[in-house]
Amino acid sequence: MAAAAHPVRTLRELVTSLGAAITLVLADPKPRSIHDLRTGTRRIEAQLELLALLPDLPRHAKPAKKAAKLLCKVRRAAGSVRDLDVQRNIVASKSKEAAELRSLLKDRRSKAAEKLLHTLHKHQAKLTSALESLLEVLAPAESLTIPVQHLVALTLDWYARKASSAEKQDNRRLHNIRKAAKLARYIAESAISTPTRNLARTFESLQQSGGDWHDWHTLSGIAHRELGKSSRLAQDFGRRCEKSLANYQSHLKSLPEKLSSS
16 A cells, blocks of 8 residues: 555545444444444544644534534443443452452443443434535545655644643543543554554554553542442552553653653
């Protein structure tokens, strides 16, 4: 494939993939299909961020905003289910407390999946229509290409602005940087080349260390609320949260200057 990004063409492909992911979730909301659905919404959101950076495109802010709003509803509903799937997987202990917590998470997962299905039934048609309208507006720019080096520069600039504008409250700031790294990764993956692969891997690594902290932070909070602060399992999760936080902060400090958010 040519070393260039094709933002409108890629958006069209992502919209098709999202439709397939929604169909699979509606048929059976299994963990893998939920993961694909949430990732699909994020990739489209990243593509919309990229398109917003490009000059001389057909005016598309209004349909893009409408589509983004609906994508957010679906992503959040899918994210609630996906987070619970991850949390259930990392409760590895076979203790009585762990069994109690897994049972609680299983019940919450069932309710979150029901809510997701309701959200999809309610918004699927509107989301499909909004995305089709957006693609129709952007159709004259279907052949637009972005050279790899330009894409790299756009991605770095976008991430730097998002990371530097993250709220200074520690946990919220760390969470926002993690999300920015995830979208920056997807923007970089718009082109297939050595520079974009390397950049995407850098962001993916940051996304994963931030995600590890976020998962333990969330699970630790649940365990402390449901099992009590004196719970051995809750205390263990607290220590794991502290360790993952230290790893994430160390990762942030080790980033090249061009990626630093400090």
